[in-house]
Amino acid sequence: MYFGVDYYPEHWDIDLIDSDLKRMKEMGVNxxxxGEFAWHLMEKEEGKYDFSFFDMVIEKLNxxxxxxMFG
Known part of the structure; x- marks a missing residue:
């Protein structure tokens, strides 16, 4: 069974990500x-994609x- 959260690291100071993930683990999140509301980061210019921010976030989650679950 999955126990999850929505997380919007693009709206927070990136220095908080490690402590955020630690708290998620402590709560039993798996x-x-x-990504749902971050298309502006992934396609800043029409047809030009940059997933580097979320590559970093996904690596930290891993x-x-x-x-x-990437929206």
Whole structure:
């Protein structure tokens, strides 16, 4: 069974991500949904995509053994 949260790291100071993920793990979260409202970061110019921010977030989630649901 999944127990998850929505997470919008693009709206917070990126220095908080490690402590945020630690708290999620402590709460028993095992899946995190990201990306729904961040298209402006992924396609700043029409037809030119940059997923580097979320590549970093997904890597951190993987390091914390959290599954990802990318919206």
């Amino acid at each position: 899946i995190v949904r990201i 390091q914390n053994e959290l599954k990802v």
